[in-house]
């Protein structure tokens with residue numbers, strides 16, 4: 001079966017992997033000119049680690065954990081570092097998508113710099129026209145095109161019906177390494193949390209009413225990332241206009257002291273700036289006929305949940321697995337996918353709302369030790385909600 005996936009983010013690349021694994025033929029169309037661009041540090045919960053393990057990617061993901069220091073660098077094939085994770089393992093969005101793209105690019109067609117224009121379903125399939133490419137037919141279409149999903153708008157209706165604004169905007173960007181946690185920004189120091197909580201690379205700047213700033217020193221301070229949050233009613237702006245987005249953030253933080261002016265200067269130069277609203281997607285159904293939604297497009301939990309990448313990975317595994325179990329019969333598969341995923345999504349959306357509340361209260365969400373801190377990879381696995389065995393786990397085959 002031919003499946004068109006809109007979006008080569010975490011959800012889209014992971015779904016391409018699993019569909020290929022189950023002998024479907026996925027094609028990915030991505031609006032951006034290249035795969036993997038941009039993004040900050042994302043957490044990974046136990047079940048997402050299980051999915052990565054089943055892809056044989058877990059060790060490489062662990063080696064890329066940006067908060068684990070320079071010793072934990074992936075160098076393709078070298079022995080994995082003997083790290084025991086404390087708290088949720090983290091990964092940079094671009095690193096995770098890079099791994100998933102690399103694992104699929106030989107066998108999956110990626111069409112870059114294009115987007116679906118129209119979708120027309122009939123009894124046997126979906127006729128798709130593109131903004132640039134020629135029209136094609138597919139058996140199924142999966143919308144994995146993020147919070148502002150174009151597929152969702154085409155098939156289910158406008159964003160106002162599904163996107164719930166949490167009253168906060170998030171900006172992230174990278175800082176030159178020497179501005180990390182080593183004191184050059186005049187930071188108040190680390191959070192004072194014990195290193196074994198795995199949060200020692202994070203520094204929170206003094207709290208400002210309705211705003212929060214966090215700096216993450218990554219890879220032993222060789223690099224650093226800034227995260228800025230501010231509370232606001234919905235803003236009207238052009239999401240693709242980076243200069244305008246930077247002006248909005250700069251305006252909100254203007255007049256703040258300490259390291260903020262320096263951070264804003266770095267933001268104006270940053271090439272990998274990300275800015276978006278903290279919002280959640282609430283839908284009664286994630287499929288309509290032969291079109292199904294995945295990741296932020298269908299059930300975004302907001303950056304304040306810390307779980308968006310995890311639910312994209314888990315959702316891709318379940319969606320492809322259910323399609324395989326149902327022999328491609330999409331009505332049965334999409335219903336089972338929803339049943340399996342709804343519990344995860346409800347939990348993550350709750351975490352997203354609580355994270356947003358902490359910012360309103362002046363406590364950046366990263367200050368609180370992760371609620372699902374697992375202690376070690378082994379314990380993380382023990383905390384799993386067991387995923388169905390659509391694909392074998394490597395962990396059970398590895399010696400203890």
Ligand SMILES: Cc1cc2nc3c(=O)[nH]c(=O)nc-3n(C[C@H](O)[C@H](O)[C@H](O)COP(=O)(O)OP(=O)(O)OC[C@H]3O[C@@H](n4cnc5c(N)ncnc54)[C@H](O)[C@@H]3O)c2cc1C
Pocket residue numbers: 006007008009010011012029030031032037038039040041042093114115116144145146147149150151172274294295296297302303304308309312
């Ligand atoms: C550039 C970028 C940076 C991000 N940085 C952060 C961050 O720092 N912190 C954080 O918490 N979250 C960040 N996010 C959101 C985060 O990646 C997601 O919440 C999470 O990984 C779930 O992934 P997803 O695949 O559902 O959505 P996304 O990661 O948003 O991926 C969606 C993909 O669809 C593509 N797309 C959009 N519209 C179309 C279209 N019409 N046609 C084809 N493709 C389309 C996008 O370019 C993107 O590649 C970022 C998202 C993006 C796009």
